[in-house]
Amino acid sequence: MLDINLITLSFQDEGLERRFRSGYSRRYRFQSLLAMQVALVLFSLFAVLDWLLYPQLVAQLWSIRFGFALPVLLLIFFFLLGRAYFRYGQQLMSLSLVVANLAIVGMTVVIPADMNDVYVAGLMLVALYGYTVSRLRFVWATVGNWFGVLAYNLANIWWGDVSNWDVFAGNFFCISTNVMGMVASYSMEYDSRRGFLLQQELRRERSRLNTVNKRLEKQARTDELTRLANRRSFFEHAQEEWRRAQRKGNCLSLVMIDVDHFKRVNDRYGHQAGDACLEQVAKVLASHARRAGEMAARLGGEEFILLLPDASSDLACEIAEAARSAIAATDFIIAPSSGSVGLHLTISCGVVSAFADDEHTLENLLSQADRAMYEAKRQGRDMVYCPNPAPGEVEKASQHGV
Numbered sequence: 005m006l007d008i009n010l011i012t013l014s015f016q017d018e019g020l021e022r023r024f025r026s027g028y029s030r031r032y033r034f035q036s037l038l039a040m041q042v043a044l045v046l047f048s049l050f051a052v053l054d055w056l057l058y059p060q061l062v063a064q065l066w067s068i069r070f071g072f073a074l075p076v077l078l079l080i081f082f083f084l085l086g087r088a089y090f091r092y093g094q095q096l097m098s099l100s101l102v103v104a105n106l107a108i109v110g111m112t113v114v115i116p117a118d119m120n121d122v123y124v125a126g127l128m129l130v131a132l133y134g135y136t137v138s139r140l141r142f143v144w145a146t147v148g149n150w151f152g153v154l155a156y157n158l159a160n161i162w163w164g165d166v167s168n169w170d171v172f173a174g175n176f177f178c179i180s181t182n183v184m185g186m187v188a189s190y191s192m193e194y195d196s197r198r199g200f201l202l203q204q205e206l207r208r209e210r211s212r213l214n215t216v217n218k219r220l221e222k223q224a225r226t227d228e229l230t231r232l233a234n235r236r237s238f239f240e241h242a243q244e245e246w247r248r249a250q251r252k253g254n255c256l257s258l259v260m261i262d263v264d265h266f267k268r269v270n271d272r273y274g275h276q277a278g279d280a281c282l283e284q285v286a287k288v289l290a291s292h293a294r295r296a297g298e299m300a301a302r303l304g305g306e307e308f309i310l311l312l313p314d315a316s317s318d319l320a321c322e323i324a325e326a327a328r329s330a331i332a333a334t335d336f337i338i339a340p341s342s343g344s345v346g347l348h349l350t351i352s353c354g355v356v357s358a359f360a361d362d363e364h365t366l367e368n369l370l371s372q373a374d375r376a377m378y379e380a381k382r383q384g385r386d387m388v389y390c391p392n393p394a395p396g397e398v399e400k401a402s403q404h405g406v
Contacts, residue, residue, distance in 0.1 A: 008197060012142075015197070027200060028200075029090050033089060036138055037084060039137045039138045040081055043100075043104075043137075043138075044081065047073070051070070054069065054111075065114060068107050068111055069107060069111075077103055080100045097138055098144035101133075101145070101148030102152070104130045105152025106155055108127055110159075112156070117167070117170065124177070134185070135185030135188055136188055145185070146182075146186055227302040230282055233299055233302075234301065235304060242366055245311060253361070254360065256313050256360055257315040257316070259309065259310035259354070259373070260355075260373040261308040261351050262306060262381065263308075264352055265385075266278065269338075273347075280337075281338060281349060284337075285308070285331060285351070286302065288327065292323050292330070298310070298311060299311040310327070316357060317357035320357055324355050324388040325388045328386070328387070331349060332350050334348075350386035354380050354388075354389050376391055377389070
């Protein structure tokens with residue numbers, strides 16, 4: 005069940021009602037204006053009927069049609085072409101129904117009672133237009149069209165000489181048309197409001213799904229323990245940076261990192277304590293990858309890597325040494341079952357640098373970084389191993405001022 009007033013067809017939530025009305029106006033503006041143009045043309049063409057049926061009264065009928073109704077209707081249409089449509093469109097279009105109904109009722113007064121049946125039918129045409137074609141909302145269509153029924157009866161009471169039977173017949177058809185029109189208009193607006201709510205719900209659900217997808221995507225690219233980039237995210241980013249370095253002819257450096265004797269931490273204090281150490285190591289490493297394009301990632305277990313675009317071998321070694329020194333100086337606090345303990349850990353780093361050209365590939369650079377890291381371990385751990393760059397790389401580095 006929609007949360008609306010079933011009589012006026014308006015949402016209880018004022019904000020929701022404003023959004024619906026704004027959307028309704030934008031959605032049906034073209035149809036409403038087109039319908040009114042067609043109505044103006046038909047209203048003018050019916051002047052031919054005045055002339056054919058009542059040539060002796062054509063002056064009076066045309067004064068009502070062209071002297072009163074059409075100028076007012078054109079003025080309303082002129083206002084509807086501007087911004088007034090979005091603020092007062094419903095009221096102005098309802099007013100156009102009132103004007104058209106008044107004009108037709110005025111003509112029924114001018115025409116002899118025994119000859120005005122055709123113009124009573126005009127009230128039904130206006131009702132059909134108001135309830136369906138114009139896309140007026142239910143309340144305003146009802147107000148404009150029932151005003152016509154009221155005006156028809158008041159005109160017959162004050163000025164008409166129509167028999168009671170003719171008044172009854174006229175009311176029967178006019179009221180029946182209005183009742184059926186109200187049902188149609190009510191149904192169309194009710195469906196529009198229900199569709200609007202479904203669109204709102206779909207939009208909220210889509211937003212929620214986008215949020216969930218972004219969170220899942222982030223989780224898929226982030227190491228759950230350390231919140232660093234994971235292996236997948238690292239390789240995707242490394243490929244992008246390698247291609248960028250190829251386009252610009254820049255150097256790219258890698259620092260492969262492994263926590264020394266980490267198995268001993270897990271064996272002595274448990275995996276929970278080991279995880280706490282890895283989290284703290286990750287924070288230190290992340291603080292050394294701050295420039296645009298740089299990345300600290302966890303490849304798995306106690307193995308990490310730093311990606312340093314546009315960094316020469318010397319700069320990469322400096323960054324690796326700064327990270328190693330920071331790790332060595334950090335008191336890693338863990339909380340095994342026996343209480344808090346401060347540990348001192350060390351890391352072994354292997355640094356490689358290369359210019360991204362046809363002679364090198366990212367895969368080769370990764371293999372070299374891995375070998376350099378193991379060389380650091382072989383030479384005693386807690387150190388940074390920086391192999392000398394190839395002669396071609398030294399030459400390119402001097403040309404680039406690296």
